[in-house]
Amino acid sequence: MTGPDALALSRPQFVGARVARKEDPRLLAGVGNYVADIKRHGMLHVAFRRSDHAHARIRGIDVSAAAASPGVVAVYTGEDIGRLVRPYRATSRMKNYQATFIPPVAVGKVRYVGEAVVAVVAESRYLAEDAAALVEIDFEPLPALVDPERSAAEGALKIHDDLESNVLAERGFDRGDVEAAFASAHTVAGARFHFTRTTPMTIEARAAVAEVERGTRALTLHCTTQIPGIVRDKLCELFDLPGPRVRVIAPDVGGGFGAKTSLYSEEIVVCAAARDLGRPVKWVSDRMEDLMTTGHAFDEIVRAEIALDADGAILGLKADVVGDIGAYSIYPWTASMEPVQVVSFLPGPYRIANYAARVRSVATNKTLGAAFRGVGRPISAFVMERLIDMAARKAGMDAVEIRRRNLVNDDEFPYKAPSGLVWDRAAFQACLQRASDDIGYDALRRECDEARAAGRWMGIGVACYAELTGVGSRIAVAPGMPINTGTETATVAVDSTGAVTASFGLTSQGQGMETTLAQVIAETLGVRVEDVDVVLGDTAAVSHTTGTYASRAAVFGAGAGTLAAQTVREKIIRVAGHLLEASEEDIETGDGNVWVKGTDRSMKISDLARALYSEMGRVPKEMRDEIDNLEATRVYDPFFGTTTSATHMCLVEIDPGTYAVTVRRYVVVEDCGRVINPLIADGQAHGGVAQGLGVALMEEVVHDGDGQLLTASLVDYVVPSAVEVPDIDVVHVEAELPGTIGGFRGLGEGGTIGAPACIANAVSDALAPLGIEITTVPATPERIFRLVEEAR
Amino acid sequence: MVDKVPVTITVNGARHVREIEPRLLLVDFLREDIDLTGTHVGCEHGVCGACTVLMDGDSARSCLTLAVQADGAEVETVESLGSVDSLNDLQQAFRAHHALQCGYCTPGMLMTATDLLRKYPLATDDEIRDGISGNICRCTGYQNIVAAIREVADRRNGQ
Numbered sequence: 001m002t003g004p005d006a007l008a009l010s011r012p013q014f015v016g017a018r019v020a021r022k023e024d025p026r027l028l029a030g031v032g033n034y035v036a037d038i039k040r041h042g043m044l045h046v047a048f049r050r051s052d053h054a055h056a057r058i059r060g061i062d063v064s065a066a067a068a069s070p071g072v073v074a075v076y077t078g079e080d081i082g083r084l085v086r087p088y089r090a091t092s093r094m095k096n097y098q099a100t101f102i103p104p105v106a107v108g109k110v111r112y113v114g115e116a117v118v119a120v121v122a123e124s125r126y127l128a129e130d131a132a133a134l135v136e137i138d139f140e141p142l143p144a145l146v147d148p149e150r151s152a153a154e155g156a157l158k159i160h161d162d163l164e165s166n167v168l169a170e171r172g173f174d175r176g177d178v179e180a181a182f183a184s185a186h187t188v189a190g191a192r193f194h195f196t197r198t199t200p201m202t203i204e205a206r207a208a209v210a211e212v213e214r215g216t217r218a219l220t221l222h223c224t225t226q227i228p229g230i231v232r233d234k235l236c237e238l239f240d241l242p243g244p245r246v247r248v249i250a251p252d253v254g255g256g257f258g259a260k261t262s263l264y265s266e267e268i269v270v271c272a273a274a275r276d277l278g279r280p281v282k283w284v285s286d287r288m289e290d291l292m293t294t295g296h297a298f299d300e301i302v303r304a305e306i307a308l309d310a311d312g313a314i315l316g317l318k319a320d321v322v323g324d325i326g327a328y329s330i331y332p333w334t335a336s337m338e339p340v341q342v343v344s345f346l347p348g349p350y351r352i353a354n355y356a357a358r359v360r361s362v363a364t365n366k367t368l369g370a371a372f373r374g375v376g377r378p379i380s381a382f383v384m385e386r387l388i389d390m391a392a393r394k395a396g397m398d399a400v401e402i403r404r405r406n407l408v409n410d411d412e413f414p415y416k417a418p419s420g421l422v423w424d425r426a427a428f429q430a431c432l433q434r435a436s437d438d439i440g441y442d443a444l445r446r447e448c449d450e451a452r453a454a455g456r457w458m459g460i461g462v463a464c465y466a467e468l469t470g471v472g473s474r475i476a477v478a479p480g481m482p483i484n485t486g487t488e489t490a491t492v493a494v495d496s497t498g499a500v501t502a503s504f505g506l507t508s509q510g511q512g513m514e515t516t517l518a519q520v521i522a523e524t525l526g527v528r529v530e531d532v533d534v535v536l537g538d539t540a541a542v543s544h545t546t547g548t549y550a551s552r553a554a555v556f557g558a559g560a561g562t563l564a565a566q567t568v569r570e571k572i573i574r575v576a577g578h579l580l581e582a583s584e585e586d587i588e589t590g591d592g593n594v595w596v597k598g599t600d601r602s603m604k605i606s607d608l609a610r611a612l613y614s615e616m617g618r619v620p621k622e623m624r625d626e627i628d629n630l631e632a633t634r635v636y637d638p639f640f641g642t643t644t645s646a647t648h649m650c651l652v653e654i655d656p657g658t659y660a661v662t663v664r665r666y667v668v669v670e671d672c673g674r675v676i677n678p679l680i681a682d683g684q685a686h687g688g689v690a691q692g693l694g695v696a697l698m699e700e701v702v703h704d705g706d707g708q709l710l711t712a713s714l715v716d717y718v719v720p721s722a723v724e725v726p727d728i729d730v731v732h733v734e735a736e737l738p739g740t741i742g743g744f745r746g747l748g749e750g751g752t753i754g755a756p757a758c759i760a761n762a763v764s765d766a767l768a769p770l771g772i773e774i775t776t777v778p779a780t781p782e783r784i785f786r787l788v789e790e791a792r
Numbered sequence: 793m794v795d796k797v798p799v800t801i802t803v804n805g806a807r808h809v810r811e812i813e814p815r816l817l818l819v820d821f822l823r824e825d826i827d828l829t830g831t832h833v834g835c836e837h838g839v840c841g842a843c844t845v846l847m848d849g850d851s852a853r854s855c856l857t858l859a860v861q862a863d864g865a866e867v868e869t870v871e872s873l874g875s876v877d878s879l880n881d882l883q884q885a886f887r888a889h890h891a892l893q894c895g896y897c898t899p900g901m902l903m904t905a906t907d908l909l910r911k912y913p914l915a916t917d918d919e920i921r922d923g924i925s926g927n928i929c930r931c932t933g934y935q936n937i938v939a940a941i942r943e944v945a946d947r948r949n950g951q
Contacts, residue, residue, distance in 0.1 A: 020887050027895030028883040030830020030870035034896065037829040124816070203842060203930045204896040254832070254896025255930050287835040510894030510931045594902050679890045685892060686933035714839035714928070722921040722934040 014519040014529055015742070018679040021515040022529070023508070029791050032252040035207035040280035043209070045072055046270060047128035048283075049118040049135040050292065051110035054144035054365035054707025055159070058108055058117065060412055062136035066120055066484060069134055071127030073349055074277060076269070078107035078118040080710045081591035082703060084272040090331040093480035096170040097336055098163045100328045100363070104265040104272070110139070111159055111327035112367050113709050114292025119269050125667075138602050144707035148324035148362040149301065159327060159363045168329050169336035169361040173343055175352030175418035181316030182307045189391035190318075191303030194776040195379040195756070197299035197324065197701040199692075200372045201719055202509075204254020205290035210265045210274035210283045218593040219275060220247045224536075227547035228333055229505045230483055232539040234263055235271060243539075250537035250547075256509035257691065257752075258371030259294050263331045263548040266293075288712045295370020296701055299324040300342055300379050306387040312395055312402045316354035319346055319383070324360045325361045325369035332483050335361040338369055341376025344419045348384045349466035350406045355418035365707040371549065373691060373752040374467075381465040382777065385757035389462075389764060398445075399462045399761070400436050400605075406524050407464060408433060409734075419476075423466055427644040427671035427735035432464055434733055435647040435669040444651060451452050452769055457654035462756050464647045469672075469746025470555025471641035476716025477550045485550070487637045489542040490560035492568050494630035496613040498606020500525065502561055505545020506553045511684065511748060513553055516676045519560045520742065524565035525572075526589025527605060542633070551644065551746025554676060559636035559741035567632035572605060574627055575612050575619055579603065642738035644745040646670035648689070648754035652762040659781035659788070661697050661763055663724075668754070669731040673738055673745035681747055685730045688751015694720045695752070696759035767791075800864040803828065804872040814860050818852075819843045821859035822869060830870040830899050834928070841927030844900035849906040870875050870899035873906070882906060882944050891940040898904030901927045905941050914945040 006528040009569050026032050049066075063075040071095040081104050089099035105116045118135045122128035145151040145159060152165045159166055182188060208223040219241065225231050228248040235246045244254055255258065266283050274281040285293070304319040312710070323339025343357040392402040394737055408415045413425035433594060435441075444460055451458040471477050473486025491503040502521045508514060518532040525532075535541050576594040578583040580601045595602030619627075668685045675681045698718045702710040712718040737743030760774045767774075770791040796811040801821070808826055822828045822845070831854055834842030838856040845854045846868040874880035879887065882905060891899045901924060908914060908923040920941050921934070929937060 021890070024892065025879060026889040027892055027898055028879055028886055028902070029874060029876045030828070030899050031876060032895050034829075034832070036833065037823075039827075051947075126813070183800060201930060202831070202894075202896075203840060204894065252895065255894040257930070287837065512893070595834040663797070670896075683890045683893060683932060683936060686935050687931045688933075691930070692931035713837055714835050715837070719928060719930065721925040721928060722938065723918075725923045725933050725935070727935050728933060774829075 002726045013677050014523040015674070017677065019515055019519055019529055019677055020244055021512045022518060023514045025510065027252065034204060034252050034254055035209055035222050036284045038209045038222055040211055043280040044121050044123065044283055045128045045276065046273065046281060046283040047120050047125060047132040048116040048119065049132040050726040051106065051113055051115045051117050053110055053139050053141055054113050055142040056110050056139040057142065058106065058110065059138040059140050061118060063118060064309045065134040066131040068290050069127065069329060071123035071479060072120060072131045073123065074121040074273065076105065076273065077713065078103050078105040081105045081269060081272055084108060084276055085268055087283060088234065088238060088331065090329045090334045091482060094169065094335065094336055096166050097334065100160050100163065100168070102328045102331060104268040112365050113290065113707060114367060116265055119273065121277065127762055144365040145705050146364060146703055146705060148322050148364050151364050151770045152322060152360055152362045154490045159365060166363040167360050168336065168363050171340055171359050173355060173357045173419050176180060178354045179318045179358040181354040185307035185315055186269040186310040187308040187391050187395040188305060189387055189394055191773065191775045193302040193383050193386065194302065194596050195294050195298050195300050195382055196777065198372060198477050198699045199291060199294060199296050199701055199717065200257035200259035201717065202255035202257060202259050203284040205262060205287055206260065206266065206294055207284040208270045208279060210270040211280040211669040212274050212278060218245045219269060219271055220249065221271055222249045222251060224253050224260055225250045225547065226256040226507050226509060226549050228507060228537050228539050229261055229545035229547055231267060231643060232600045234331065238268060238456045239271065239275065250507045253507060253509035258297065258375065260509065260550060261371045262295055264331065282712055287714060291712045291717055292367060292709055295330060297338065297370060297372030298379060299369060300339060302342065302379065302383045304383050306391050306392050308395060312397050312405050314350055314352050314406050317347060317352055319357040323359065323361045324364050324366065326364060326366040328368050330368045330370050332478065332481050333371065334481060338376050345380035346384055347419055348380065349408055349409050349464055350422065352418050359535065366703055373688060374749045377465065377467055377753045378692065378695065381753050381757040383762060385463040385761055389761050393768065400432065403432055403462065403464055404429065421468060422640065422725045423643045424640065424738055426466060426645040427733050428464065428466065430733050430735060431645055431647040431669045431671055433666050435649045438669060438729065438731055439649045439665060439667045441649070457656060457766040459652055459762045459764065459766030461650045461758040461765060463758035463761060465753050466643050466645040467551065467645045467753060468641045469551035470638045470740055471550065471552065472638035475641065483546060485546050487635050488556035488560050489544055489633060489635050490557065490564045491542060491631065491633040492561065492564035494568060494609045495721045496609060498609040500527055501533055501535060503541035504534040504557055504763055505539055505542045505547065506557050507548040511548070511553065512677065512680045513557060516554060516680060517557050517561050519676055521561050524562050527570050527592045530593055551748040555638055555740050555744050555746050556636055558676065558744050559638060560634050562741050563634035563636055564632045567634060568630055569629045571610060571630050574623065575608055578619060578623060579608060579611060587651055589781065636741060637784055638740050641698060642673065642740050642745045644670065644672050644747060644750060646750050648661050648758035650758050650762050652759065652766055654763065654766050654784060659784040660718035661779065663693060663726045663759065665724050666728045668728060668751065669733060670747065670748035670750055671733050671735050673734065675732055676744065681732065682730045684747050685751045686728050688749065689728050689755045690720050690725045692752040692755020693725060693759060695777060697758040697780065700778050794902045799860055801859065801862045801865060801867060801871060803867045804869060804884050812859050814858065816820040816859045817855060818857040818862050819854035828869055828871050832896055832899055834897065840939045841904060842897050842900040844903045844927065846903055846907055848881060855887060870902055873902060885940040885943045889940040889943070891932060897927060897929045901929060901937060909944060909948060914941065917942060
């Protein structure tokens with residue numbers, strides 16, 4: 001078939017297609033552009049001398065030997081940096097919250113092992129490290145607060161002298177009559193759960209390069225961040241500079257998983273040094289620094305109980321959460337984010353009328369607590385799903401059946417959870433059903449029972465969860481914080497060469513946003529995916545942005561991008577109507593062309609752009625004045641956001657000789673709305689589950705009683721390798737689409753939310769004949785060994 | 793500072809004659825001295841495999857190798873495989889199977905896989921998983937990496 005109408009008939013649907021990624025060729029050929037790859041003429045290198053004490057006063061610092069070391073250009077203490085940068089805190093309007101000042105380099109006192117005490121700037125990193133080793137610091141050790149429950153106690157030594165206590169945030173939820181619910185219960189189950197400290201361990205450690213333009217003194221920071229907009233806005237404040245004088249660029253970034261969603265001290269220090277010295281300054285973290293200083297995560301103690309009636313319906317839920325948030329309240333998310341999220345999401349996708357919960361965020365002498373994929377919700381799901389299984393076991397009910405009875409039904413949406421969250425609509429029941437079918441639950445249950453009768457430790461895990469994604473301004477993910485996470489901006493432009501550029505402040509650190517956003521814009525505009533150049537992670541590209549986190553980028557990026565592309569398409573059609581002498585309603589776009597439907601009159605969009613911009617006389621002045629250009633900037637606010645949900649099921653077996661857990665099968669059935677690119681969506685689930693498996697079975701940041709970090713290498717902080725992660729079967733079910741533009745839901749975090757709960761349930765199921773319930777993750781061979789020894 | 797020493801290192805077929813400090817790591821020589829930034833630094837203690845290169849045909853951790861140890865050696869890095877416009881079969885398979893997300897571990901993973909594909913039949917997926925177990929990928933969960941290597945191994949085995 002030839003002629004323009006063939007284009008209409010064959011106009012490809014990019015959204016939903018397994019489009020190969022645009023970013024892949026450069027990354028595969030070794031010519032990506034990561035921060036560590038950046039070189040500049042005259043560039044200097046920073047190395048930090050860091051605290052080897054968890055809590056100590058700094059009595060004195062002697063930098064003379066370091067300053068005299070070969071190649072050293074400058075040495076900065078905390079006081080020196082304090083003269084170059086304004087002080088800052090992570091503020092919030094939230095009640096019962098205390099912000100801490102966060103000195104980029106310690107002043108007077110150190111509060112965790114790894115805190116920067118001196119920054120040395122030299123001609124090479126080797127020389128900077130040589131000199132940093134020569135710094136003499138006189139520490140007066142103070143008792144280290146390592147246990148958050150002790151740190152929260154009245155009279156505990158204060159980590160921040162200017163605050164009232166070490167409890168930095170406190171909040172309660174109370175809905176219905178929990179005591180009455182428990183009094184009337186048929187079955188009650190509960191425990192003290194501990195979800196230990198982890199760290200995202202991006203394979204690219206953090207890095208930053210700052211440069212100052214000589215003529216204008218404009219500052220550019222290239223850094224491994226997920227939040228260039230938030231970093232830019234704060235740097236403007238810290239250095240008292242207007243927006244156009246500060247540009248933050250996140251180029252290719254080697255994994256984020258929440259680790260790179262905070263403002264980091266080193267980013268401020270390279271900027272301060274570059275401004276002070278007038279030369280580009282680079283810092284690249286080594287792995288030990290990364291494990292010591294990149295935000296740690298999770299680390300909650302949860303005392304929780306669930307009450308069921310005789311039919312297995314949930315009557316009530318109680319929880320008391322203590323979150324260990326480390327030494328400072330992190331910018332911008334504050335000490336409240338992670339622990340409060342645990343209680344907000346604890347009721348999960350279940351129908352619960354009576355809920356009481358208290359949460360406290362407690363400072364300790366450890367690395368700052370920050371985001372890790374899922375934020376709080378892996379703990380919510382772990383505790384809730386464990387409680388349901390424990391109660392089901394007591395009541396003699398099946399794990400799938402009890403969930404079926406309690407999941408919110410399709411006709412109950414929108415459903416207001418007892419913590420106040422609203423589930424718009426989602427396939428809770430359908431995900432559970434499909435997962436049961438997919439894994440062959442009933443047959444597998446029989447197989448498992450037989451294996452256990454034969455003495456094998458084999459178990460099935462089930463976990464359901466719901467999360468809010470693409471959260472808009474109504475319930476922004478930063479409640480009370482002085483940033484707006486409820487909108488994003490996109491600019492789509494066809495320029496004078498006819499090329500299409502779509503610009504965002506959103507970043508990509510592996511999610512393939514260059515591809516998925518190009519798919520959405522190509523489809524909306526009527527061009528090919530390869531025709532759309534996507535600019536990401538550059539604050540110069542848009543007037544306001546925060547970044548990519550909280551499963552928001554696809555919803556916000558596709559939303560703002562669609563709005564902008566629609567506006568540009570309308571302009572193209574106006575011009576085409578004139579150039580092709582047809583009425584606008586008869587014009588169609590596709591494959592990079594515009595044409596008059598049912599005729600052979602067509603032209604390339606690139607030729608149309610050249611006609612408008614450069615071939616004066618082809619488009620009348622009145623029309624040009626009206627259209628301005630083939631460009632549009634639009635902002636999208638999803639207002640509420642939307643629910644993403646899933647059911648995970650797995651089969652595990654425990655080796656009775658080594659106590660190691662092997663995950664034999666794993667199924668994820670998720671409802672993430674309309675899927676933009678199944679290749680990428682499945683990959684997100686695979687990676688999320690692999691990280692959740694690490695959290696469930698292997699990964700733990702360990703401090704000793706003095707607050708020394710014992711897991712400062714990858715030999716000690718063990719993450720999953722190819723032999724531990726099974727093949728994962730991912731199924732997408734699409735419930736009625738949500739109200740977001742395009743019907744997209746966020747999907748980045750889900751794998752990590754469901755997997756710890758699912759695997760912990762499977763391990764508990766395998767050990768059920770011994771009466772063992774997993775209450776602490778990771779369920780390492782050592783922990784399982786001890787539980788079995790106690791049970792025998 | 794110690795006196796510099798002369799070395800001759802052949803990287804991807806090109807001879808580099810340099811005077812270097814004895815303590816210079818091979819990965820820093822590649823990235824800083826001859827501007828081949830495709831080889832990445834992930835841990836600097838030999839666990840993650842991001843810095844994997846081939847030295848005289850065997851995979852090596854360039855973060856645990858001193859550049860002087862590569863004097864006289866032939867080093868192959870990711871830049872030897874294929875270019876943006878002309879990916880080799882392994883790189884193409886990685887793209888087709890979505891075997892990379894952030895791309896940071898990818899050069900090391902590709903070099904380990906190149907070594908495995910040259911030396912072993914890789915008859916089962918377990919052999920592939922064992923072979924890449926010294927390369928940490930934090931994004932993909934490995935499944936698609938295994939599938940990509942499987943495709944190339946099958947083709948080389950005539951299946």
